[in-house]
Amino acid sequence: xxxxxxxxxxxxxxxxxxxxxxxxxxxxxxxxxxxxxxxxxxxxxxxxxxxxxxxxxxxxxxxxxxxxxxxxxxxxxxxxxxxxxxxxxxxxxxxxxxxxxxxxxxxxxxxxxxxxxxxxxxxxxxxxxxxxxxxxxxxxxxxxxxxxxxxxxxxxxxxxxxxxxxxxxxxxxxxxxxxxxxxxxxxxxxxxxxxxxxxxxxxxxxxxxxxxxxxxxxxxxxxxxxxxxxxxxxxxxxxxxxxxxxxxxxxxxxxxxxxxxxxxxxxxxxxxxxxxxxxxxxxxxxxxxxxxxxxxxxxxxxxxxxxxxxx
Amino acid sequence: xxxxxxxxxxxxxxxxxxxxxxxxxxxxxxxxxxxxxxxxxxxxxxxxxxxxxxxxxxxxxxxxxxxxxxxxxxxxxxxxxxxxxxxxxxxxxxxxxxxxxxxxxxxxxxxxxxxxxxxxxxxxxxxxxxxxxxxxxxxxxxxxxxxxxxxxxxxxxxxxxxxxxxxxxxxxxxxxxxxxxxxxxxxxxxxxxxxxxxxxxxxxxxxxxxxxxxxxxxxxxxxxxxxxxxxxxxxxxxxxxxxxxxxxxxxxxxxxxxxxxxxxxxxxxxxxxxxxxxxxxxxxxxxxxxxxxxxxxxxxxxxxxxxxxxx
Numbered sequence: 001x002x003x004x005x006x007x008x009x010x011x012x013x014x015x016x017x018x019x020x021x022x023x024x025x026x027x028x029x030x031x032x033x034x035x036x037x038x039x040x041x042x043x044x045x046x047x048x049x050x051x052x053x054x055x056x057x058x059x060x061x062x063x064x065x066x067x068x069x070x071x072x073x074x075x076x077x078x079x080x081x082x083x084x085x086x087x088x089x090x091x092x093x094x095x096x097x098x099x100x101x102x103x104x105x106x107x108x109x110x111x112x113x114x115x116x117x118x119x120x121x122x123x124x125x126x127x128x129x130x131x132x133x134x135x136x137x138x139x140x141x142x143x144x145x146x147x148x149x150x151x152x153x154x155x156x157x158x159x160x161x162x163x164x165x166x167x168x169x170x171x172x173x174x175x176x177x178x179x180x181x182x183x184x185x186x187x188x189x190x191x192x193x194x195x196x197x198x199x200x201x202x203x204x205x206x207x208x209x210x211x212x213x214x215x216x217x218x219x220x221x222x223x224x225x226x227x228x229x230x231x232x233x234x235x236x237x238x239x240x241x242x243x244x245x246x247x248x249x250x251x252x253x254x255x256x257x258x259x260x261x262x263x264x265x266x267x268x269x270x271x272x273x274x275x276x277x278x279x280x281x282x283x284x285x286x287x288x289x290x291x292x293x294x295x296x297x298x299x300x301x302x303x304x305x306x307x308x309x310x311x
Numbered sequence: 312x313x314x315x316x317x318x319x320x321x322x323x324x325x326x327x328x329x330x331x332x333x334x335x336x337x338x339x340x341x342x343x344x345x346x347x348x349x350x351x352x353x354x355x356x357x358x359x360x361x362x363x364x365x366x367x368x369x370x371x372x373x374x375x376x377x378x379x380x381x382x383x384x385x386x387x388x389x390x391x392x393x394x395x396x397x398x399x400x401x402x403x404x405x406x407x408x409x410x411x412x413x414x415x416x417x418x419x420x421x422x423x424x425x426x427x428x429x430x431x432x433x434x435x436x437x438x439x440x441x442x443x444x445x446x447x448x449x450x451x452x453x454x455x456x457x458x459x460x461x462x463x464x465x466x467x468x469x470x471x472x473x474x475x476x477x478x479x480x481x482x483x484x485x486x487x488x489x490x491x492x493x494x495x496x497x498x499x500x501x502x503x504x505x506x507x508x509x510x511x512x513x514x515x516x517x518x519x520x521x522x523x524x525x526x527x528x529x530x531x532x533x534x535x536x537x538x539x540x541x542x543x544x545x546x547x548x549x550x551x552x553x554x555x556x557x558x559x560x561x562x563x564x565x566x567x568x569x570x571x572x573x574x575x576x577x578x579x580x581x582x583x584x585x586x587x588x589x590x591x592x593x594x595x596x597x598x599x600x601x602x603x604x605x606x607x608x609x610x611x612x613x614x615x616x617x618x619x620x621x622x
Contacts, residue, residue, distance in 0.1 A: 009407060013414035018392070018423050030425035032393065034442075035346020041425045043440055045397040047432045081329070082343065086356035086438040096320060103324035112329050114341035114352045121358045122434065127397040129354055129440030131345075 023138060026218075028075035028203060029130075031138045040138060042072040043129040055166040058094045058124065060181040062087070062101025065126040068205065070109050071185035071258040073132030075203035077139045077194020079187065080111045082131040088121035098126055109185070136194040144200035144219035144263040146288040151269045151280040152231065153186045153259040156208060157247065160254020161236040164243055173239055183258040190260060192275040198264035207255040208283070209304035213292050215263060222291040225284035227252055227301060248296060253304060334449060337529075339386035339514060340441075342449045351449060353383040354440040366477040369405045369435065371492040373398070373412025376437040379516065381420050382496035382569040384443030386514035388450045388505020390498065391422045393442040399432035409437055420496070447505040455511040455530035455574040457599040462580045462591040463542065464497045464570040467519060468558065471565020472547040475554055484550055494569040501571060503586040509575040518566040519594070520615035524603050526574060536595035538563055538607040559607060564615060 017024055022038065023031035029040035046052060046065050056064075062085075070080040085102050089095035095118050106113050111130070162180030165173040185203070193201055200219055202211050208225065216223050230251040240247040262269060263286055273280040287293075294301040328335055333349065334342035340351035357363060357376050367375075373396075381391040396413050400406035406429050417424050422441070473491030476484040496514070504512055511530055513522050519536065527534050541562040551558040573580060574597055584591040598604075605612040 010410050010414050013411060013418070015414075015418045015421065015423055021423065021425070025424065025426040030395075032425060034350065035348035037346035039345065041393070041395060041442075042428075043395040043397045043426070043438070044428045045399055045430055045436075045438060047399045047430055047436075049433065050399075050431055082352070084341075084352060084354040084440045086354045086440075088356055088358045088361075088436060099321050100324060103321050103326075107324070107326045110326065112326055112332065113336065114332070114343060115336040115354065117353075117355045117438070119356055119358055120361055121436065122360065123432070125356075125358075125399060125432065125436050127354070127356060127428070127438035127440075129395045129397075129438075131352075 023140065027141050028072040029132065031076065031134065038134040040073050040076040040078040040132040040134055041130065042069055043127060044069050044072065045125060045127040048124040056181055058097030059101035059104070061124060061126055062098035063105040063182050065128045066102055066105035066109065066111060067183050067185055068258060069128045069130040070111065070187065071183065071203040073130055074185045074187045074190030075201050075260060076132065076134065077136055077190050077201065078132035078134045079191065080109055080130055080132045082112050082114050084114055084129045085116035086127045087116070088119045088125040090120070090122060090124065094124060139194050139198050139201040141200055141202050141215050142218040144215050144221050144286045146221060146286050147265065148199050148263040148286040149266055149269060149282045150212065150223055150225060150284040150286065151262050151282045152204065152208065153189050153278050153280055155231045155233045155236070156257050156259065157232050157236045157251030157254050159183060159256040160250050161239045164245065165239060168243065173235060176235055176239060180256065183256065185258055186260045186278065188276040189272060189278050192272045193262050193264065196268050196271050196275065198262050198268055198272065200263040202261050204257045204259045204261055205255060207253040208261065209252045209294065211261055215261065216292050222287040222289040223284055224287055224293045224295060227294055227296040229281065229283045231281040252294065334451065338452050339383040340443065342387065342445065349445040351384050351387040351389040351443040351445055352441065353380055354438060355380050355383065356436060356438040359435040367492055369408030370412035370415070372435060372437055373409035374416040374493050376439045377413055377416035377420065377422060378494050378496055379569060380439045380441040381422065381498065382494065382514040384441055385496045385498045385501030386512050386571060387443065387445065388447055388501050388512070389443035389445045390502065391420055391441055391443045393423050393425050395425055395440045396427035397438045398427070399430045399436040401431070401433060401435065405435060450505050450509050450512040452511055452513050452526050453529040455526050455532050455597045457532060457597050458576065459510050459574040459597040460577055460580060460593045461523065461534055461536060461595040461597065462573050462593045463515065463519065464500050464589050464591055466542045466544045466547070467568050467570065468543050468547045468562030468565050470494065470567040471561050472550045475556065476550060479554065484546060487546055487550060491567060494567065496569055497571045497589065499587040500583060500589050503583045504573050504575065507579050507582050507586065509573050509579055509583065511574040513572050515568045515570045515572055516566060518564040519572065520563045520605065522572055526572065527603050533598040533600040533602040534595055535598055535604045535606060538605055538612060540592065540594045542592040563605065
């Protein structure tokens with residue numbers, strides 16, 4: 001069971017959808033018309049023991065909770081504007097650390113914290129709800145069409161590599177650890193893709209393998225992804241080699257990169273990369289087959305699986 | 312440390328306040344102008360072991376998480392419209408139960424769930440962020456003035472009595488247990504008070520003693536509350552007697568009643584009660600002294616304390 005199963009099983013219980021709701025639950029954000037503007041809304045919760053352990057400071061957790069929500073807004077093509085932050089913490093100093101990290105992310109990302117809640121708890125948990133402003137039509141998960149290319153921003157696998165370094169107590173590799181602890185949402189790319197008319201977009205939180213599958217399901221299409229084309233940095237490669245990890249699998253299934261996966265015609269991808277001054281790497285193409293195929297060398301990789309929150 | 316300390320200690324770290332923000336953090340809700348409408352925004356988190364124990368079903372927890380947030384909107388004079396819901400649960404069935412309770416509260420209160428997040432965790436935690444629509448100027452905590460009367464809706468102490476029954480495994484007293492498990496936000500009273508121009512309003516989550524103190528602090532006034540005037544139902548009285556509890560203290564400090572405390576001239580209180588068809592009981596008056604005094608019989612009760620989330 002994940003949030004999609006929850007949505008399906010509860011859909012009969014929900015109240016009628018108000019006229020203001022343009023995109024309901026099921027995308028990176030819901031989209032709602034409030035007054036004369038259009039807003040993207042989402043929430044994401046980080047829980048100790050699941051999303052982070054002792055290697056993350058309370059400041060890191062607060063920062064990341066804002067950043068991953070901003071990434072959801074980026075994936076709709078919006079600008080994050082306001083957050084509400086609820087924190088459950090074992091003591092007051094931890095709560096203050098979390099909110100200091102929240103404030104740091106808010107300053108960097110231009111987001112304003114409207115309020116929230118603070119409560120005691122045995123384990124640290126931080127939930128952020130975000131409102132982002134949309135200036136162009138939102139880019140949905142359901143707009144991928146045969147003929148679109150699949151491209152990703154930046155690099156893949158760095159966050160998963162950083163997590164391995166943190167979990168394993170590996171010295172060095174600070175850049176990779178930082179990618180895991182304090183991801184940077186791709187706001188400029190998201191906005192440019194929306195303005196230029198990209199077909200579909202999602203932020204890579206669960207890993208390319210499952211996020212690409214989700215886009216295909218919601219668009220009613222298939223895709224072919226070439227794992228050999230995934231953009232991977234030298235330090236990720238070096239760490240994977242040292243730990244004996246399969247680099248392609250790390251990049252395809254590691255998750256939490258918070259890069260954007262954009263589906264669009266080649267021309268729009270080029271214009272988006274240029275406008276945002278961020279590299280976009282073509283990793284595959286949308287097909288009409290309904291199948292999701294991951295190629296590597298001359299072969300096909302079977303059973304690339306996603307992330308199950310209750311696994 | 313509570314959320315007010317957090318706010319004070321972090322205020323220097325926050326980004327500049329955008330023009331759209333009309334009321335920042337520190338009231339029941341923040342108030343923000345989005346497009347051509349004014350909205351109240353808040354979030355509140357419920358955590359297993361702190362806010363509820365095994366006597367609450369997942370459905371109860373989901374319901375209450377929406378209801379207490381709707382109560383924050385009521386305390387600004389608004390109409391709750393949209394929620395985002397994040398749930399951390401030990402297993403999928405528990406998560407589904409929470410969201411079924413959320414859906415039930417949404418249907419009853421006319422709120423639409425825009426989305427949220429589901430994650431695994433050892434302990435159940437539910438955070439709801441809410442957006443409410445304001446049709447009149449929001450009623451703040453800072454608008455109490457000498458000459459205003461203090462009035463409360465409905466009854467006090469019922470939720471605390473229900474909690475005692477739940478914790479003690481007392482049979483019967485289902486109405487009181489229901490008041491604790493599934494509070495009903497005072498939406499009509501809140502809207503009427505705002506439309507009619509009440510001076511100050513807060514929802515009674517921490518208990519009258521501390522919530523009245525907070526209104527006085529934020530308004531720069533004092534008050535006199537007569538504990539003998541608190542509206543208490545017969546079943547609350549009966550249970551308190553059976554358990555040997557001080558009824559006045561239960562009603563003044565029990566918390567979680569989610570009734571509204573309204574400060575306004577007598578005429579506005581009368582018109583509000585009539586418009587909303589809900590009883591409002593005058594329990595005291597605002598004074599210019601700066602002191603907060605709780606009277607009982609001929610004497611004064613000292614040291615009526617509030618709720619500390621980390622105590």
